[in-house]
Amino acid sequence: MVKEKVEICVYGAEVICASCVNLPSSKETYDWLEAAVSRKFPDQPFDLSYIDIHNPPEDLEKKQFAQRVIEEDLFYPVVVIKGEIVGEGNPKLKRIYEELEKYGYQPKETP
Incomplete structure (x- = not known):
């Protein structure tokens, strides 16, 4: 049972980071x-936000993290x-799933 709806924030930019040349863009990752x-947590609410680090929203916390x-x-x-940073550059789904499970998200059982 989901204890609280979680927001997953993806911070990135239109230009792919220099160290991530062969990886998907921030938008593609989003x-x-x-x-x-x-797919992993069907019918369980979550928010997913994309934050452009060069043009962050007015939300102070997001603006400060974009600057960081x-x-x-x-x-x-x-x-x-x-x-909590759960992925950087080429995020791993396993780590993201583990973090969501801490908040009560239940993975879909695979047959």
Whole structure:
């Protein structure tokens, strides 16, 4: 049982980070993540937000984290759940799923 609806934030930019040349773009990662999480945790609510690090929303927390991505030269996309970085550059689904399960998300049983 989901304890609380979780927001998954994907921080990135239109330009692929220099260290991530052969990896998907931040937007492609966002789309892939939305499909993967929806399949793994069907009928369980979550929010997925894409934050452009060069044009963040007015939300102070998101704006500050976007600045941190730039200042600390983090590999983007950076995937964040409740303030915890769960993926950077080439995020791993297993790590993201583990974090969601901490909040009561139940994976779909595979036959």
